[in-house]
Amino acid sequence: MSEQMSNIPDKPSLDGIEERWMQRWEADDTYRFDRTASRDEVFAIDTPPPTASGSLHIGHVFSYTHTDTIARFQRMRGKTVFYPIGWDDNGLATERRVQNVTGVRCDPTLPFDPDFVAPYNGDVPRDHRAVPVSRPNFVSLCHGVIHDDEEVFEQLVRRLGISIDWSLLYTTIGERAQRTSQLAFLHNLERGEAYQQDAPTLYDIDERTAVAQAEMEDREVPGAYHKLVFHRSDGEGDLTIDTTRPELLASCVAMVAHPEDARYKPLFGTTVRTPLFEVEVPVLAHHLADPEKGTGIAMICTFGDTTDVTWWRELNLPSRALIGFDGRMAADIPDWVTTPGGHEAYAQVAGLAPKQAQRKIVELLQASGEMLGEARPISHPVKFYERGSRPLEIVATRQWYIRNGGRDDDLRNALLKRGEQLNWHPAYMQNRYQNWVGGLNGDWLISRQRYFGVPIPLWYRLDDEGNPLYDEILTPDHARLPIDPSTSFPTGFTEDQRGKPGGFIGDPDVMDTWATSSLTPHIAGGWVDDPDLFARVFPMDMRPQGHDIIRTWLFGSVVRSHHEHGCLPWTDAAISGWILDPDRKKMSKSKGNVVTPINLLEDFGTDAVRYWAASGRPGVDTAFDEGQMKIGRKLGTKLLNVSKFVLGFDGPPADVVPAAPLDRAMLARLADVINEATRALEEFDYARALERTEAFFWWFCDDYVELVKGRAYGTQGDDAARSARAALRQSLDVVLRLFAPYLPFVTEEVWGWWREGSVHAASWPEPAELPATGDATWLVPVSEVLAAVRRAKTEAKLSQRATVDELIVDGPRAALAAVEGCRTDLAEAGGISQFTLSEANALVTVVRLTPSTDVIPAQ
RNA sequence: GGGCGCAUAGCUCAGUUGGUUAGAGCACCGCCCUUACAAGGCGGGUGUCGGGGGUUCGAGUCCCUCUGCGCCCACCA
Numbered sequence: 049m050s051e052q053m054s055n056i057p058d059k060p061s062l063d064g065i066e067e068r069w070m071q072r073w074e075a076d077d078t079y080r081f082d083r084t085a086s087r088d089e090v091f092a093i094d095t096p097p098p099t100a101s102g103s104l105h106i107g108h109v110f111s112y113t114h115t116d117t118i119a120r121f122q123r124m125r126g127k128t129v130f131y132p133i134g135w136d137d138n139g140l141a142t143e144r145r146v147q148n149v150t151g152v153r154c155d156p157t158l159p160f161d162p163d164f165v166a167p168y169n170g171d172v173p174r175d176h177r178a179v180p181v182s183r184p185n186f187v188s189l190c191h192g193v194i195h196d197d198e199e200v201f202e203q204l205v206r207r208l209g210i211s212i213d214w215s216l217l218y219t220t221i222g223e224r225a226q227r228t229s230q231l232a233f234l235h236n237l238e239r240g241e242a243y244q245q246d247a248p249t250l251y252d253i254d255e256r257t258a259v260a261q262a263e264m265e266d267r268e269v270p271g272a273y274h275k276l277v278f279h280r281s282d283g284e285g286d287l288t289i290d291t292t293r294p295e296l297l298a299s300c301v302a303m304v305a306h307p308e309d310a311r312y313k314p315l316f317g318t319t320v321r322t323p324l325f326e327v328e329v330p331v332l333a334h335h336l337a338d339p340e341k342g343t344g345i346a347m348i349c350t351f352g353d354t355t356d357v358t359w360w361r362e363l364n365l366p367s368r369a370l371i372g373f374d375g376r377m378a379a380d381i382p383d384w385v386t387t388p389g390g391h392e393a394y395a396q397v398a399g400l401a402p403k404q405a406q407r408k409i410v411e412l413l414q415a416s417g418e419m420l421g422e423a424r425p426i427s428h429p430v431k432f433y434e435r436g437s438r439p440l441e442i443v444a445t446r447q448w449y450i451r452n453g454g455r456d457d458d459l460r461n462a463l464l465k466r467g468e469q470l471n472w473h474p475a476y477m478q479n480r481y482q483n484w485v486g487g488l489n490g491d492w493l494i495s496r497q498r499y500f501g502v503p504i505p506l507w508y509r510l511d512d513e514g515n516p517l518y519d520e521i522l523t524p525d526h527a528r529l530p531i532d533p534s535t536s537f538p539t540g541f542t543e544d545q546r547g548k549p550g551g552f553i554g555d556p557d558v559m560d561t562w563a564t565s566s567l568t569p570h571i572a573g574g575w576v577d578d579p580d581l582f583a584r585v586f587p588m589d590m591r592p593q594g595h596d597i598i599r600t601w602l603f604g605s606v607v608r609s610h611h612e613h614g615c616l617p618w619t620d621a622a623i624s625g626w627i628l629d630p631d632r633k634k635m636s637k638s639k640g641n642v643v644t645p646i647n648l649l650e651d652f653g654t655d656a657v658r659y660w661a662a663s664g665r666p667g668v669d670t671a672f673d674e675g676q677m678k679i680g681r682k683l684g685t686k687l688l689n690v691s692k693f694v695l696g697f698d699g700p701p702a703d704v705v706p707a708a709p710l711d712r713a714m715l716a717r718l719a720d721v722i723n724e725a726t727r728a729l730e731e732f733d734y735a736r737a738l739e740r741t742e743a744f745f746w747w748f749c750d751d752y753v754e755l756v757k758g759r760a761y762g763t764q765g766d767d768a769a770r771s772a773r774a775a776l777r778q779s780l781d782v783v784l785r786l787f788a789p790y791l792p793f794v795t796e797e798v799w800g801w802w803r804e805g806s807v808h809a810a811s812w813p814e815p816a817e818l819p820a821t822g823d824a825t826w827l828v829p830v831s832e833v834l835a836a837v838r839r840a841k842t843e844a845k846l847s848q849r850a851t852v853d854e855l856i857v858d859g860p861r862a863a864l865a866a867v868e869g870c871r872t873d874l875a876e877a878g879g880i881s882q883f884t885l886s887e888a889n890a891l892v893t894v895v896r897l898t899p900s901t902d903v904i905p906a907q
Numbered sequence: 908g909g910g911c912g913c914a915u916a917g918c919u920c921a922g923u924u925g926g927u928u929a930g931a932g933c934a935c936c937g938c939c940c941u942u943a944c945a946a947g948g949c950g951g952g953u954g955u956c957g958g959g960g961g962u963u964c965g966a967g968u969c970c971c972u973c974u975g976c977g978c979c980c981a982c983c984a
Contacts, residue, residue: 060943266983273984291984304984338984346984353983429983479911480979487909487980595978626978663920668912669977673919675933678946686944693943728923739921743931753943761942835950842938842950849941 055801056695060688062653062681065793070206078806079211082128083581091127092588093119094569094618095212096601097134097220100194101145104204106672107594109645111624113661115592116210117734118622120789122589123211124812130585132216132572135201137194138225138501139561140255140435145197146190146500147178154499155180156556183499183534190500194221204646209654209792211808218571220564221500226530227576229564230505232608233450233494234523237506241451241611242494244518248350248357249493251443252433253375257497258447259433260560261454261490262600264440267432272423273342274410278303278320281328287320288420290342292428294413295377295405296349298325298385298394301365305345307333312345322347323418324393324409325385332363351442353431354489371441373497377405402441446518448495448504448557452607454488466606471620473732474667477595484599492607494563501558505531507538514549522552529576566604569617588618590732595623595667622732625669648677655791656680662790665735683742684794687787690749691798694776697760697769699802704774705819707767708759709826710870711775714752716822718744718779719815725786726812734789741786748779751831758876782813829863830870833893837878840895852880852895859891 073079081090093115098108123129147153150166160182166189167179181189198219205212218225236242249258271292278287287303300322305312315331322329329347336355337346348359350369359365370378379399381391393412397405413419430439453460464485472478495504509520522538524531533554537543545551567575569588574581587609593601602621609617648657652674659680664670706712721744725737753776758764760772781803788795788807799807833855841850855878857867864885867874871883 266981271983289984293984338982342984348984355983431983476911483910483980489981599979628977665920668920671919673933675919679932682946685946689944689947691943696943724923733923736921736923739931746931749943750948754941754948757941757943838949839951845938847939847941848949849939 056692060692060797062655062684062688062794062797065797066207066209066649066654069793069796070209073211073806073808074206074214076806078808079123079129079131079213081130081213081216083584085128085584087584089126089128090130090584091119091122091590092130092569092573092585092618093132094572094588094591094605095131095133096593096597097136097218097565097568098201099141100135100137100197100201100219101142104201104645105627106645106648107627109208109648109657110627110661110664110670111592111594112205112208112210113658114622114624114664114666114734115590116208116658116792117662117738117789118590118592118729118732119211120792120808121729121734121737121812123808124785124788124810126811129211129213130216130573130588131211131213132218133205133210133212133214134218134220134225134568134572135194135198136220136561136565137190137198138219138221138558138564140257140496140498140500141561142190142194142221143186143498143500144435146186146193148172149193150189151176151178152181152186152189153178154183154186156183156499158182158185160184186499191221194219207646207649207654209658211792216572220561220571221502223530224574224576225564225567225571226502228567228571229502229559230524230529230531231526231576232567232570232612233559233563234505234526234529236450236611237521237523239611242448243451243491244446244448244495246444246446248360248369248442248444249447250354250431250433250440251373251445252436252438253371253373253441254436254438255433255498256373258443258445258493258495259436259440260493260562261488262492262562262603263434264431265434266429268427269430269439270425271428271430272425274413274423275343275420276347276413277323277418277420278347279323280315281319281321287315287331287345288343289345289347291347291352292426293349293352293402293406294409294419295397295402296352296370297322297347297409298327298377298382298397299349299351299368299370300325300327300329300347301350301360301368302329302348302363303331303345304334304337304348304359304363305331306337306339307335309337309339309344311339324412324416325390326387327384327390334359334363351444353442357442367444369444371402371443373443373445375438375441376401447493448559449491450494450563450607450611452488452492452603453485454490454492460485460488463603463606463610466610466616470606470616470618473620473622477598477621477623477667480595480598481603484603492563492604494560495555495557496560497556498558501561502530502564503532503534504555504557504559505529505533506555507533507541507552508555510547510549510551510553512549514547514551516553562600562604565601566608568605569609570612586617587613587615590620590622591618592622592624594626596626598623620732623667625664625667628669628671652677652681653684653793655684655793658790658792659683659738662734662738666733680791683745684791686745686749687784687791687794687798690753691780691784691801693753694780695802697773697776699777700770700774704770706771706775706778708756708771708775708870708873709822709866710752710755710830710873711771712819712822713824713826713830713866714748714822715775715779715818716820717824717827718782719818719820719822720824722782722786722813722815729789737786738790741783741790745783745787747831748783751827751834752779755830755834755870755873755877759873763876764872778818782817785810785813825862826866826869829859829866829891830874832891833857833867833874834878836893837874837880837895840897844897846897849879850897852878852897854882854884854896855880856884856886856894856896857891858886858888858893860889861887863891 151168151172274294467481507522509517573585660676728736756772762769
C-alpha cells in the first residue's frame with residue numbers, strides 16, 4: 049500500500065465537507081475573475097439577482113446549480129469566468145416587506161424625522177395600524193431590512209457551492225446600480241427612446257402606482273351582468289346593454305355596436321340618454337364591438353377596460369374619468385352631469401370605492417326601473433397587478449415610457465430579430481419571446497409612484513403660477529449621478545426655488561425595478577465607472593433565467609442593450625424550468641408547499657441536492673424528488689470509496705501506459721464519454737453530460753473495477769498490475785474532473801487526497817490524455833459474460849464467490865476475442881476454473897456450477 | 908381564439924440526424940457480511956412507447972389527425 053494512504057481516511061465521509069471547502073475556496077480565491085484577461089478569454093455570466101425581500105427557495109437551488117455547472121465547466125476549459133451576483137433589493141417587493149416587518153407606511157408629504165424608530169421589528173400584530181413615516185425614514189428602514197436578508201442569502205448561495213466571485217457583488221439599490229440606471233435612462237431620453245405621456249394607464253389603486261403590461265396577469269373572478277336601459281333621445285324607445293361595471297355609468301361617453309349590425313345600424317349618429325345621470329351620449333359604430341356579446345351594443349366608459357381605451361382613442365371621445373388615484377369615485381359632481389336628477393344620483397355615489405358604488409348604483413337603477421331583472425352572476429377574467437389584490441383601474445396620468453416596439457413596427461421587427469440572433473437553450477423558448485414581442489400593445493411604462501427605487505433623475509420648470517411645465521425638462525450632468533431630484537436641485541437653480549413659481553420641482557417617481565435590473569450586465573460589468581472591465585465582459589456569454597421572466601427581465605435587457613449598444617447583451621440564454629411539487633403544481637410560497645433549501649442541504653449534503661438539480665433537463669419543469677437526492681448522496685459516497693480503493697495502490701511511475709486490452713478498452717470508452725460530455729456542456733446541456741458521466745462511472749465501479757481488482761493486487765505479476773493501476777488512476781483522474789462541475793465538494797475532497805491545487809482549477813479532460821488505441825466495443829461482450837456468471841450464481845442461490853467449473857461461451861469472433869483477451873481477469877472476478885470458447889452467430893454463455901447442474905440463464 | 912411544451916415500466920425520467928429482442932434509477936422481491944463501499948454488493952419481473960392514420964425495407968423517433976395535461980398570449984361590454 050502507498051505512502052499516500054496517510055491522506056486517505058479509513059472511513060471516508062461526506063459529513064462536514066461543505067464547510068471545509070467553502071472556506072478553502074474563499075481563502076484561495078479559487079473563483080476570482082482575472083480582470084487582465086482579454087474578451088476572448090472570458091466567459092461572462094449575467095446571473096439573475098434574486099429578490100432580496102423574498103426568500104431563497106428550492107427553485108433558486110435548481111436554477112443556480114444549472115448555471116454553476118456551466119460556469120465550472122468553462123473555468124476548467126481555461127476561461128476566466130466572470131460570475132457576479134447581485135441582490136435585487138429595490139422596488140415594491142422590498143417596500144412590502146418593510147411595511148410588514150416594521151409596521152410603517154410611507155407618506156411622502158411628511159418631513160424627515162431623524163429620531164424615528166420603527167414600532168416593530170418582526171411580528172407586527174394583525175390589528176396594528178401602519179404608522180406613516182417620511183420618505184427618507186422609509187427608505188432608511190428599507191436599507192436596514194434588506195441588509196439582514198442579504199446576509200442570509202449569501203450564506204445559502206455559498207453553502208450551495210455556487211462558484212460566484214463575491215468581490216463582484218452588487219445590489220440594484222446600490223450607488224453603482226443607481227448611476228447605471230439613471231445614466232441609461234438619460235441616454236434613452238437624449239435619443240428619444242424615453243418619453244412621457246399623459247394617457248390612460250393601468251393603475252393599482254392599493255399600491256397607488258402605474259404598472260406595466262409585463263407585470264399584469266389575468267385572474268378569474270366573480271362578476272355579474274347587469275342589463276341597463278338607455279333612453280333614445282328621439283323618444284322612439286329604449287336601448288338595453290349588458291355591463292359588468294354599472295358603477296362606471298356616470299363615466300359613459302358613448303354607445304358602440306358593430307358597423308354591420310342591422311339592429312343598431314339605423315341608430316348610428318343618434319344619441320341616447322344614460323339612465324340615472326341623464327347624460328346624452330352618441331351611438332357609434334366600431335368593428336371591435338361584438339354582436340354576439342350581451343345585447344350586441346356596449347357602453348363606452350372612461351375607462352372600464354382596455355377596449356374602452358381603444359374606442360376612446362379611435363372614436364375621439366371625451367374623457368369623463370371619475371375613478372382617481374385613490375380608487376374612489378370623484379367627490380364632486382362632474383360638470384357633464386347637468387340635470388337635477390343626475391345631480392341627485394351622483395351625490396349618492398360620490399367618494400365611494402368601486403364595489404360600494406356598484407351596489408348603490410344598482411339600488412338606484414332598480415328603484416328607477418332602469419335595470420331589467422336581477423344581476424346575472426358570471427365568472428370572468430380581470431386584469432390584476434401580479435402582486436396586487438384588487439383589479440387594476442385605468443386612470444389617466446402622466447408617465448414615463450421607454451420604446452420597446454409596442455407602438456413602432458420597425459423597432460418591433462428589430463427586437464424580434466434580436467430574439468432570432470440569441471441562442472436559446474432550449475431552442476423552443478424563443479417562441480415565448482417572439483410571442484410576447486409580437487403581441488405588445490404599448491411601450492414600456494417605467495415610472496412608478498413609489499419610494500424605494502431609483503429616482504427618475506429629472507426636474508421640471510414651474511411657470512409663473514407655480515404649475516409644472518412638463519415639457520421643460522431639466523436634466524442633471526452625467527457626472528452628478530446618481531441624484532435624487534427631491535433632495536438635489538438642477539444646475540442654474542437654488543434649493544429655495546423648489547416648488548416656487550419660476551422655479552422647479554423634482555420628478556416624484558422612481559423607476560420600475562425592471563428598468564434597473566434590465567441593466568444587470570452594465571451594473572455588474574462596470575459600465576459607468578470601469579470601462580476597462582466592461583470591455584472585457586460585454587456583451588456577455590450567458591444569461592441564465594427562468595422562463596417566467598422572459599417577457600420582463602430578458603426582454604427588458606434586450607431592449608436596453610439594443611438602444612444603448614445596438615447589440616444583444618449576451619450570446620446565449622439558458623432557460624431553466626420550474627420546480628413542481630410532487631403533485632405537479634408549481635411550487636410557490638403562497639401555496640405553502642415550499643421546501644426550505646437549507647434543510648435539504650443539511651439532510652442530503654450539497655452535492656446530492658446539486659445532483660438532483662442537474663438531473664433536470666434544461667427548460668423542463670421538474671418535480672421535487674428526494675429520491676433523486678438520495679441517489680446523489682450514494683454517488684458521492686461511491687466516489688469516496690472507489691477513490692480510496694484506486695488510490696490505495698502505489699501510484700505506478702508516470703510513464704506507465706496501460707497495456708492490457710481491457711484497460712485500454714475502458715480508457716477508450718472513457719474518451720468517448722469525455723467527448724460526449726464536452727459537446728453537451730458546450731451546448732449548455734449539463735444534464736446530458738452528467739448522465740453520460742454517471743453511466744460510465746457506475747459501469748466502471750460495477751464491472752471494470754471488479755474485473756481488474758485481482759490483477760491490481762498483483763495476482764498476474766508486476767507488469768499486469770502496473771497496467772491496471774495506471775488505468776485506474778488515469779480514469780479516476782478524468783472522472784473526478786468530469787464530475788467536478790456537479791459535485792464540487794466530494795470531487796475536491798478526493799482530489800485533495802492525491803493532487804495539488806483545486807480540481808476546480810484543473811483543466812477539463814481531453815481524450816488526448818488517454819491512450820488512443822483501445823476498442824470500447826470490446827467491453828460489451830465482456831460485461832455480458834460477467835453478468836451471465838453473476839446471474840447463474842444468483843439463480844443457483846450461490847454466493848458470488850462460488851467457483852464456476854466451466855464457462856462455455858459461444859459467440860461471434862469479435863466477442864470471443866474480447867473474452868479471450870481478458871480471460872484471466874474474468875476468471876479471477878468470476879471464480880472461473882475453465883473456459884471453453886467456440887464460434888457462433890449469437891453470444892450465448894453457459895455457466896457450469898457445482899453442486900447444481902448446468903445453468904443456462906435466460907438471455 | 909392564437910402559440911409553445913408534455914404524454915415511454917407502479918413512480919421520476921433517458922432514448923441526439925429513423926436501424927437489431929425499448930433503457931436507467933427509485934420502489935418491490937431474492938441472494939450475498941466478496942479484503943473500496945452492508946447508509947453496501949449481485950441478480951430479478953413489469954411496457955398496446957396516449958388513440959388513429961400515413962411515409963419507409965424499417966417509426967418511440969418523421970408527417971397528418973384526435974384526445975388529455977401544463978404554460979404563455981389574446982379576449983374581458
